[in-house]
Amino acid sequence: MSRTVAGARSGQRTRAKKYNRRESLAGYLFIGPWIAGLLIFTVISMGWSLVLSFQNYDLATGSATPAGVENYRLLAExxxxxxxxxxxxxxxxxxxxxxxxxxxxxxxxxxxxxxxxxxxxxxxxxxxxxxxxxxxxxxxxxxxxxxxxxxxxxxxxxxxxxxxxxxxxxxxxxxxxxxxxxxxxxxxxxxxxxxxxxxxxxxxxxxxxxxxxxxxxxxxxxxxxxxxxxxxxxxxxxxxxxxxxxxxxxxxxxxxxxxxxxxxxxxxxxxxxxxxxxxxxxxxxxxxxxxxxxxxxxxxxxxxxxxxxxxxxxxx
Incomplete structure (x- = not known):
């Protein structure tokens, strides 16, 4: 009897874990587009702008040269x-x-x-x-x-x-x-x-x-x-x-x-x-x-x- 109850409980836990995984996967799929947009249009863009703030960027040639803190010094002046x-x-x-x-x-x-x-x-x-x-x-x-x-x-x-x-x-x-x-x-x-x-x-x-x-x-x-x-x-x-x-x-x-x-x-x-x-x-x-x-x-x-x-x- 005890083995039967233990087996039933083990089966319930296994099903609960599978259900939770499916629920988690569905949740990630729903928020996936938002996460992709956040990474592409916010996180990556902010990172690139931070790098750009320490460079001299030429739009015509697409080239960039290091500028150190020169851009920030120009702001102060x-x-x-x-x-x-x-x-x-x-x-x-x-x-x-x-x-x-x-x-x-x-x-x-x-x-x-x-x-x-x-x-x-x-x-x-x-x-x-x-x-x-x-x-x-x-x-x-x-x-x-x-x-x-x-x-x-x-x-x-x-x-x-x-x-x-x-x-x-x-x-x-x-x-x-x-x-x-x-x-x-x-x-x-x-x-x-x-x-x-x-x-x-x-x-x-x-x-x-x-x-x-x-x-x-x-x-x-x-x-x-x-x-x-x-x-x-x-x-x-x-x-x-x-x-x-x-x-x-x-x-x-x-x-x-x-x-x-x-x-x-x-x-x-x-x-x-x-x-x-x-x-x-x-x-x-x-x-x-x-x-x-x-x-x-x-x-x-x-x-x-x-x-x-x-x-x-x-x-x-």
Missing amino acids: DPNVLNSLGNTFIYALMAVPLDIAFALLLASLLNGVKRGSGFFRLVYYLPKMTPSVATAAVFLLLLNGNSGAINKFLALFGIAGPQWLSDPAWMKPSIVIMSLWGVGGTTVILLAALQAVPKELYEAASTDGANRRQQFFSITVPLISPTLFFLTIVNTIGALQIFDQAYLLFYRDGNSSVPDSARFFGVYLYQQAFQHFNFGPAAAMAWLLFVIIMIITVIQIRVGNRFVHYEGGDRP
């Missing part, structure tokens, strides 16, 4: 690098808080919708799917300093609108306004976080006499703080890599004489690589940006974890 980094940081400091605040407002409004919530989620998310070129074409009309819809709206209240696209002081705010058009992705994530907050906590707080404002800052914000923390990191990384909005608004016609206030790091990197064909310095710029993003992300994680509420008190 180029005033446009520091200027473009400063503009990028300023843009990130403006865009990231506004993006999250505006998305949180929209998510809070959607969280209170009972009927047709799916339709409104779709409406708010659709702008995120709009191609950047189409979005830029629309905002070129909206932000026109003379006949744009935004300035016409401000004129109704007796406010003289600025020259959004030609006044250096308003160029970065104009890109921030354009970036808010795609706030739908952040809104959907925050909406999911808001819907995960237990309703019983609001009922208990209301019973204790807490008003809406007190409930928001004492219950909502702490419980969605991990999501806010995640979005802050992700949006900061995206803002530091800004390219398409700035390029389409100010460099769409190949103009390279725009004011310094509209020169962003990603755009200047593109100009070095694909207009001046300085691939070595451009690769060095890419790795400089990578290191800066890594440092900022580490600082955000170290500082942000002190203010994030994790369920059960566990911290990553």
